[in-house]
Amino acid sequence: MVRTDREGVWKRLGIRGVGMVLPGVDRSCRDVKEFAGTVLSGRSAISPLDLTDSAVRVAGRVPEEFTEELDLPDAVIRRTPRAGRLAHAAVVDAMDNAGLTAREISDGRAVLILTSLQFSVQEVIRLMRRFDDQGPSGVGMRYWATATPGAIASMLCMNLGLDIPTFTLTGGCSVSLRGFELGANMVARGEVEHAIVVGVETPLEPLFLSSTAYQTRTGHRASSTSADPSDVRPHDEVQTGNAPAEGAMAFVLGPATEGDGNIEVAMLSSRNGGNNAMGLGDPVPYGRDLAGLLRSADVTFDDLACFCDFAEGNRELENFLCDTVDSLRDSLADDSPLYITSQEACYGHLPGAVGLLKVLSGLVMLDAERIAPTANLVTPYKRLPATPVVGEAAAFSRSARPTVLTAALSGGGDTTSVLLRTV
Missing domain, CATH: 3.40.47.10 (Thiolase/Chalcone synthase)
Known part of the structure; x- marks a missing residue:
């Protein structure tokens, strides 16, 4: 139900920092100014997708591997699924833009909110193949340690040095806005000094894409099967479907202070x-x-x-x-x-x-x-x-x-x- 009293409807807070790893044609978008330029000009960063076992032919892709930028030991990077690596990079940039260290965030009251539709299905698929090949001993604790939502949130805290509680939210396409709402309310009510809200998705694999490309009896199909990125057209007379995308975005929210933001x-x-x-x-x-x-x-x-x-x-x-x-x-x-x-x-x-x-x-x-x-x-x-x-x-x-x-x-x-x- 919508609140009818206006007192308390508007919440004031500060956007302390933003970080992202978003799709690009030749390289990913990592900068707020570049993001603003793309949005305000209406440019498209959708590009061709070459998967032989999927009907989807265009997607928002993070084209380069960026593990060398994570400043983590190779052994840790190997254990971190792609969803965790994307989220890590976005949170690092958000914290840097906020001018906050992990210690400063951990010394106060703070929370990490991680959202995703499917978290780390790519990792689950790899583990299933490993299970088929090597059995339980070949998988060991890898599923619990790398592929579950709680593991990814805990991995973020460990890799980043954050000593704060975590929430993991999963749901449909409104889940990250729900996470933003949760974090903003916690900050506005004074429950925490900082809320790190990060949304991440790695859906460019056949299991996810097969459902988005499936045409129902009513004729609905979520994703376009066109090979032309310009055929993804919201608000247009001609529509062929969306372009699924991978990436991550993070906000550091805090109380409103003097100045901008x-x-x-x-x-x-x-x-x-x-x-x-x-x-x-x-x-x-x-x-x-x-x-x-x-x-x-x-x-x-x-x-x-x-x-x-x-x-x-x-x-x-x-x-x-x-x-x-x-x-x-x-x-x-x-x-x-x-x-x-x-x-x-x-x-x-x-x-x-x-x-x-x-x-x-x-x-x-x-x-x-x-x-x-x-x-x-x-x-x-x-x-x-x-x-x-x-x-x-x-x-x-x-x-x-x-x-x-x-x-x-x-x-x-x-x-x-x-x-x-x-x-």
Whole structure:
């Protein structure tokens, strides 16, 4: 349920540092300025994917191996699965950008929140093959030590020298935004001084991709089977599906302080009744929930610079977005202009970190006072009850206190929505 009292709806906190290892064509994106340039220009970093046992032909890939940058012994790197290495690099950069050492974080009250859709399935596949070849003695304790969510979180703490409690959250594509909500609330309530929130995903293997490329009886297919990266088109009349992506993003959150880097957030997690594990649920109550969030935060469409939405590039999700916005408009009785944007065609669909990517995209737009265009968008979908930005970033034309709404939707009907504004 949405809170109706405005006192306490907005939480103030500081973004102390951000780190990332995101897809790129020739090299990964590791820098906030590079990320901002990609988002605001609407560039796509999706590239061809050559897997003989998968129908998926494009993806957001981290093209280079970066283990030499981890500053860890070779024996430790060999024991650390790819998901752990990606998360490690993102957290190191976030801590460096925050100007905080592991000792400083550990000496205070802090928490590490690690989110993913599937954590380390690549490692599980390798261990299953090892089990088939060598039996139990060939696997030993490797499964528990390298492939489970708790092991990856503990491995991060050990490798980074963090002496803090951990949470591991798994779920659908809203899981990292849920992790952000948890960390932001803990900081705002004074439960911790710092929350490190990191989302990670390594889905570019046949088991994950086989389901995303499967076409259901209704004609739905999550991932595009086109070999052309520009065919991944959120908000477009022509849609072939999303591009699955690997990578990691991390935030270091702390209390608001004097100076820059402070934000206010209003947050809502809800459920809109998915009828199965992948069902999207009912868009009507979700639209009502969004309307309730805006009302409780005292935000109107005139205050809302844009909606950084959950469209991925497949028609089922696009239609769900359309129905959600229709319900939002009906609930608010407001037919004012609403601008929308999606970054799914910039880096691809990164399930375990897409919510954090959306938060950073919203902050980039607030800082630049421009709405990012949707990458690869050619012809806007006629059914959209909102205005997608095409081609070039659009200047804010709203109130003196613009706000960005960002949302993530999971299969099964779980949703998390966040209102962002700078202080």
